[in-house]
Amino acid sequence: MDSFTVRVEKLVYGGEGLAYHGGKPVFVSFVLPGEVVDVFPIEESRKFIRALPAQVKEAAGERIAADCPYFGRCGGCHYQHLPYERQLEVKRDILHETLRRLGKIERTEEIALHASPPWHYRNRVQLKLAPHPVAADRLQVGFHRAGSRTLCGIEQCPISSPKLNQLISVLNRLSAEGALPLSLRAAEALADDRDHTLWLTLAAPQLDFDRAALAERLRTELDGLLSLQSVETSTERTETDGLGWIYYQVGAERLRVSHASFFQINRHLLPVLVERVTQNLEGKVALDLYAGVGLFTRALARKFARVVAVESSTAAAADLAANVADLAGVETRASSVLDFLRQSPEKSDLALLDPPRCGLGRGVAEALNELAPPRLLYLSCDPSTLARDLARLAPHYRLVGLELFDLFPQTFHIETLARLDRAA
Ligand SMILES: C[S@@+](CC[C@H](N)C(=O)[O-])C[C@H]1O[C@@H](n2cnc3c(N)ncnc32)[C@H](O)[C@@H]1O
Known part of the structure; x- marks a missing residue:
């Protein structure tokens, strides 16, 4: 399909602008409402076209120059061409619209917004490594290109913390020296709250390199590297050199976080998030x-x-058990939430729900409706699954508050806290 010209109507969840071409929806990245843009299609189905901008012919007045040299090529950020305050408004409007469209939830009152420092906020980075396009003895370090699985090589990432940028520089330097094994395909790191120490996970189909030599070189170049894990992706064998985790301080609490465990990625907003989620709560029993x-x-x-805290991932469940071992009132269950609710339903004053992007699903929503905790707190990283779940809970629960935590500035991601009370 050839290039064509569209006028962008609005921004939608996913970071793209919505336009129409011959009546068909066109989703275009890196554009703003009102802009007239020449686009080239990268995907076409019966229902929609996905496209990238070739040339912005009429730019919106609010468009700004992006800070990052890779913006528009790298698939990691979506909103650097929009002032940060406007990003927050766009996310709030998208949240409202998604709840209305998918959850049939009409809310007129304000959604409380929690802004983040817009740069260098990430404590975690997931880098891709691929053969260098021009130098056969080197690897390229970067992220997937927008709309593609190919690599956009990077030297820096302005939304990642200084320590993670140090890691990106070290990987590029080792690659240029031929000291990075060519079989590596991914590198993931988590830096602590002070951005001092970190763990690093490297992945390759085969661990066919001298791990000890690489570990020593990385330790020399990267101060604070407490743990290095190598994952053989063809067999899922892992080899750990070091502690296996780092410690992360959030407010008064110190948490152990292992290589394979989930952890929230915004190092600035974490204390605010914990404070707001647990504010004005009291009672006998809570489910986490x-x-x-x-x-x-x-x-x-x-x-x-x-x-009672429930977690299904082996790594995170082990961290959880270690992190609460000193608290007499806390019990942990290494289980899926659905199994827990079905097999050992437990009366509580509150259930805190913080599911992955896929949301609760029908089974968990039904089990909660039946178990009937008087209060639910639902922390969501995807407004569409939140909307669907709220609709499932709606016969029994009333939405009494919404807050948006901008854990992911410059990107389309939206973190929402929904407060629900059991309907009388
Ligand atoms: C969005 S994270 C939230 C974790 C934690 N509340 C936090 O904020 O750090 C979701 C967590 O749920 C876990 N998980 C995913 N599916 C699950 C399931 N069906 N049952 C129990 N835990 C699950 C994941 O391993 C992950 O640790």
Whole structure:
């Protein structure tokens, strides 16, 4: 399909602008409402076209120059061409619209917004490594290109912390020296709250390189590297050199976070998030469902006599158990939330729900409707699955508050806290 010209109507969830071409929806990245843009299609189905901008012919007045030299090529950021305050408004409007469209939830009152420092906020980075397009003895370090699985090589990432940028420089330098094994395909790192220490996970189909030599070189170049894990993706064998985790301080709590455990990625907003989620709570029993390493569990234990924390991932469940071992009132369950709710349903004053992007699903929503905790707190990283789940809970629960935490500035991602009370 050839290039064509569209006028962008609005921004939609996913970071793209919505336009129409011959009546068909066109989703275009890196554009703004009102802009007239020449686009080239990268995907076409019966229902829609996905496109990238070739030339912005009429730019919106609010368009700004992006800070990052890779913006528009790298697939990691979506909104650098929009002032940060406007990004927040766009996300709030998209949240409103998604709840209305998919959840039939009409809310007129304001959604409380929690802004983040817009740059260098990420404590975690997932880098791709691929053969260098021109130098056969080197690897390229970067992220997927927008709309593609090919690599956009980078030297820096302005939304990542300084320590993670140090890592990106080190990987590029080792690659240029031929010291990075050519079989590596991914590198993931988590830096602590002070941006001092970190763990690093390297992945390759075969661990066919001298791991000890690489570990020594990385330790020399990268101060604070506490743990290096190598993952053989063809067999899932892992080899760990070091502790296996780092410690992350959030407010008064210190949490162990292992290589394979989930952890929230915004290093600035974490204390605010924990504070807001656990504010004005009290009671006898709380359920912390999808508990991860226990980010909220310890804070809940200050307010409830008993907390039951449920987490299914092996790594995170082990961290969780270690992180609450000193708290007499906390019990942990290494289980899926659905199994937990079906097999050992437990009366509680509150259930905190923090599921992955796919949301609760029908089974968990039904089990909660039946179990009937008087209060639910639902922390969501995807407004569409949140809307669908709220509709499933709606016969029994009333939405009484919404807050948007901008854990992911410059990107389309939206983190929402929904407060629900059991309907009388
Ligand atoms: C969005 S994270 C939240 C973790 C934690 N509340 C936090 O904020 O750090 C979701 C967590 O749920 C876990 N998980 C995913 N599916 C699950 C399931 N069906 N049952 C229990 N835990 C699950 C994941 O391993 C992950 O740790």
